[in-house]
Amino acid sequence: MKSDEIKQLLQQSMPVDKLLFPSCEQESWWEHVRQAEAYRPMIDEIRAEAALLLDQTAPALSYSLFRIFKDRGTRLEYERVYFEMRKRLNTFAIMSLLEPEREDYQSALEETLWSICNEYTWSLPAHVNTTTESTVETEYSVQKPSEAIAGNAGAIDLFSAETGFALSEILRLTEHRLPLLLRNRIRHEVYRRIFWPFIHQGPFHWETASHNWAAVCAGSIGAAALHLIKDQDDLSIILERVLQAMNHYLSGFKSDGATTEGYGYWYYGFGFFVFFADLLKVKTGGALSLFSDEKIHQIALFQQKCFLCGTSVVNFSDSQPESHIHMGLTHYLNRMYPDVELPEFALRTSYTEDHCNRWGTAFRNLLWFQEDKAANGAPWGPATYFLEDSQWLISRHADEIGMYCFAAKGGHNAEPHNHNDVGHFILHYEGETFLADLGCGMYTKEYFGAERYSYLCNGAQGHSVPVINGRLQQAGAEYRAREVSCYSDGDTIHFEMELSAAYGADAQVKLLKRGFAWERTEKPVLTLTDTFEFTRTPDEITERFVTVLEPVMADGKLTIPGKEQRLIVSYDPDVLEPHIHKLEYADHYGVMKDVYAIEMKLRHPSQQCSAVVQFQFES
Numbered sequence: 001m002k003s004d005e006i007k008q009l010l011q012q013s014m015p016v017d018k019l020l021f022p023s024c025e026q027e028s029w030w031e032h033v034r035q036a037e038a039y040r041p042m043i044d045e046i047r048a049e050a051a052l053l054l055d056q057t058a059p060a061l062s063y064s065l066f067r068i069f070k071d072r073g074t075r076l077e078y079e080r081v082y083f084e085m086r087k088r089l090n091t092f093a094i095m096s097l098l099e100p101e102r103e104d105y106q107s108a109l110e111e112t113l114w115s116i117c118n119e120y121t122w123s124l125p126a127h128v129n130t131t132t133e134s135t136v137e138t139e140y141s142v143q144k145p146s147e148a149i150a151g152n153a154g155a156i157d158l159f160s161a162e163t164g165f166a167l168s169e170i171l172r173l174t175e176h177r178l179p180l181l182l183r184n185r186i187r188h189e190v191y192r193r194i195f196w197p198f199i200h201q202g203p204f205h206w207e208t209a210s211h212n213w214a215a216v217c218a219g220s221i222g223a224a225a226l227h228l229i230k231d232q233d234d235l236s237i238i239l240e241r242v243l244q245a246m247n248h249y250l251s252g253f254k255s256d257g258a259t260t261e262g263y264g265y266w267y268y269g270f271g272f273f274v275f276f277a278d279l280l281k282v283k284t285g286g287a288l289s290l291f292s293d294e295k296i297h298q299i300a301l302f303q304q305k306c307f308l309c310g311t312s313v314v315n316f317s318d319s320q321p322e323s324h325i326h327m328g329l330t331h332y333l334n335r336m337y338p339d340v341e342l343p344e345f346a347l348r349t350s351y352t353e354d355h356c357n358r359w360g361t362a363f364r365n366l367l368w369f370q371e372d373k374a375a376n377g378a379p380w381g382p383a384t385y386f387l388e389d390s391q392w393l394i395s396r397h398a399d400e401i402g403m404y405c406f407a408a409k410g411g412h413n414a415e416p417h418n419h420n421d422v423g424h425f426i427l428h429y430e431g432e433t434f435l436a437d438l439g440c441g442m443y444t445k446e447y448f449g450a451e452r453y454s455y456l457c458n459g460a461q462g463h464s465v466p467v468i469n470g471r472l473q474q475a476g477a478e479y480r481a482r483e484v485s486c487y488s489d490g491d492t493i494h495f496e497m498e499l500s501a502a503y504g505a506d507a508q509v510k511l512l513k514r515g516f517a518w519e520r521t522e523k524p525v526l527t528l529t530d531t532f533e534f535t536r537t538p539d540e541i542t543e544r545f546v547t548v549l550e551p552v553m554a555d556g557k558l559t560i561p562g563k564e565q566r567l568i569v570s571y572d573p574d575v576l577e578p579h580i581h582k583l584e585y586a587d588h589y590g591v592m593k594d595v596y597a598i599e600m601k602l603r604h605p606s607q608q609c610s611a612v613v614q615f616q617f618e619s
Contacts, residue, residue, distance in 0.1 A: 001243055002289075003236035007285045010232045016172065019226060019282050020367065026173070030097050038371040043098065045351035049087070051096045052538045054104060058112065059084050061119055069125035073445030073536055076590050078125055082159070083121075085165070086357040088112045093170045094363070096177070109170075113182055116167065122160035126445065133548040156197060156204055158213060159356075161220035164194035165275075166359035168224035187228060194221055195229070197239065207245045210252030211261055211416040212269030213514060216243035219228045219276035223360070226279045239280070246273060250295060252416065254389030255617070257298030263306045264317025264440075270299055271329050278332070291336050292504045299334045305339040305394055308405040311347060314394055316409055316424070318417035318440035318457075320588065321433065324349035326361055328368035335370070344377040355589075381452045384493060393486055397520040399545040402430040402564070404617060406526045408516055409483030410497045413473060420453055420460040420473040422481045422502040423514045427526060427567065427615060434567040435615070436548045438462050438595060442586040456585040456595070463601050465499075466530060466600075467542040468509055473502045493518045508535045515600045526615045534607045543576065543600040543611050545569075551580050569598070570614040576600040 014022060021029055033039045059081040068077045079210040092109035115493060121128055169188045171178070197220055198204075206213035222242035227233040247376035249269065253259060259266045277290040290296060303325075306314045308617040315321045327348040334340040354361060381404070391410030396403055410423035417440070441447060453475055454601040456462035460473035474481055481497040488494070496515040500509040511533035532541060551560050551569075558578055560567040571578070581597045602611060 001240065002133055002241040004286070005438050006243075007236040008230050009287045010236065010284065013232075013283050014285060016044050016227055019279050020169070022282050033366060034098050036371065038374055039366065039369065042127075042351065042366060042369070046091060046094055046098075046277075048093045049352060050105065053088055053091055054108060056294070057116060060090060060163070066120070066125050067073045067443065075124065075390045075443050075445075079616060082124065083355060085112065085361070085569070087118060089116060089170070090192040090357055090359050090362045091164060093174065093359075094366070097173060097239075100177070108516050109174070110178065110182060113167070113178075113186060116163065117185050121155060122163040122193055123155045123157040123605055124159055126443075127157035127159075127599055128155040128461065134406070141583050144148055152338060156194065156217060156221070160193060160359060161358070162272075164190045164224045164560075165220035166226040166320075169359065169363070172227045190224055190228060192367065194224060195234075195238065198241070202241070205364045207241065208248045210248055211246075211259075212249075212272075214245045214249035215269040218242045218249070218271035218456070218516040220360075222276045223279050225282050226276075233544065235609070246276075246290070249273065250293075250299075253295060253299055255295070255298065256387040256389040257295065257300070257302050258387040258390040258392060259299075259302065259304070260317060260411060261417050262315055262317040262388050262439075263313045263317075263323055264319045265317075265417065266299075266325075267326055270302075271326065271361060274329060274332065274543075275364065280417075297337050300337050300340050303330065303385070304334075304343075304380070306327070307343075307380050307382075308396065308407065308426070309403040310395075310431055312405075312428055312431055314392070314407040314426060314432065315437050315439040316392070316407075316421065317419055319437075321436065321439050322444070324353055325584045326365060327374075328365035329361070331370045331373055332364070332368040332400065334373065342373055342377040343376050344379055347377070384488075386495075390480060390487075391425070392482050393516075395493055395520070395549075399522050404520075406428050406516075406524070407527055408495055410484040411499070412477050412480030413475050413502065414479075416479035418475065419458050420475055420502075421463040421465065422473060422479065422500045423465050423497060424463040425516065425528075427429060427525075429562065429565050429617060432549070432562040432565075434547060434549060434562060435464055435545055435596075438546070438548075438585060438587075440588045442585070442588060442590045456583060461544075461593075461597075462546060462585070465502075466512070467540075467544055468503055468532075468542075469539050470509045471507045472502055472503050491520045493520070508538070509533075510535050515594070523617050524617075525617075528613045528615070529610065530612075531610045532605075536604045537607050541602040541605045541609070541611070543602075545598040545600075545613075547596050547598065548593070549596070550582075550594075551598055553580060565619060568614075568616045568618050570616065571600060572612065575603060576613070578613060 060080055065078045065081060069075055080330045089112050090110055092105055093195045096105040096109045167186050168190055175183055181299040216281050221267055222239060225235055225238045263294040281289045311322045311324055313323050325343050325347045334342055382396050384397045386393050405428040411422055413420045417444055438457045439453050453459040479502045481499055482501055483498040486495050497514055499512040499514050501508050515529045547560050549560050549562060558569040578598045583595050586591050587593050
């Protein structure tokens, strides 16, 4: 849609002060939230955090912290302080609105707003160290305007865009109480750091991305513009670019609505898409609604498909193995699409769980929460989903004592936040994952650089896939699954794929057919069959299985013990020779974790051979 068409739709637009509360008064809504019993668990969490923060001195984003990423390649040191400031922003903004009589909350909010406006850049060091200001000696002229004057302040990444969105919305919510100087300062900084560079220093790389960056950056800019920009020509120009970026984001989804980035990036990217789409819909009185597209409907259904049990997630790619539900977003999507399932209230995310402390999510967990739906949530039920475009299979099977889950993937090795994991799988029971995906490791400079696949989390060595002649799966779109099929035979689901292309020509693999048979009996059984054919006799074939639970080998029997169940690993000892290796890796927060690799070497590899391994749950 072009800017002139958008401008026509804006002619009868909703006033900016009605975008968040189109059908009620803001003050009465906050008073209701303060008093209503259904909101109490959420409000108590925010109030408790506010009490802690009032007693703490605000941290400083110092030069020495900023330099750490360039000097050492690590991100957590700066980001902990950066996100702590966003937590202070969110907390004091919400509490000043909930309890307007508290001058200490109002004062703390004003100090936090001023501090964030003073930050050198709203972007993270990891995203700005390639800008001109950081890489070349810059010459300035008082007669010739230079883009370098904006410097790193004009670098728009995920977090600078989010900050612009947060400040714009908080300004709109609190402007009746903020001093004129602070109101003007916020507008000035959002224009200087977000709107001006977006129009004059773009296009940015993320505008044509088909992953979460496009939705988060463009959605945040669009939301900020809807809140702050009154000139319809300016607003239409920005919205045209934002909508183009959103189209690129949506192109990353196919008809099954799944994202191969994983659940964490689904609610991140799609959440910001929905935040913007809602404001746009209200602003245009429903004339411009992005929710009418069936693809959006299918994307909205992804959440209920990718959970295993409780908070355990199918965490392929850089996703966390555990995640709670953002109830505000879920309730909103259920209102748009009634077939979006409402999970039980106990699965909701707590106020402090999001370590990035995103304003849009935190506020909408209150704004979009629906009291009448809180009691209607239910645990995830038995279901099987084959996401044909993404080549994911997820199956939940319940008996009278618990939920058994199996998930596997085909795909290729150039997916967003890619891991080399074609043919990888997960086995889970009631909160314990017996065969695991490690998910995302600690983000560093090297993690997203040339050394990415040396990390256990990312390389094939950290996944349950074969190693052939010492060769691991390789990175690239050409390294992929082929001939992927899924069908059921009574209670058994068969998921099959051909994996030779994932290893490349040097592995001399002519055929590698991987077949899963998931028998949904009282005690489910998974049978894995790998059939190999080589151009010459292979030197070595190793089946590899990854678990975070310590395996036990006793009396020739291999088991993975859990709290309530154990997984029996059965194989022909004349064909396979098992070994257990203890490894470790740094998780997303830098905490070192133990992990175990079960390696089963074929005793007599030949040009045509096969390996069968069976996994059975047992009490």
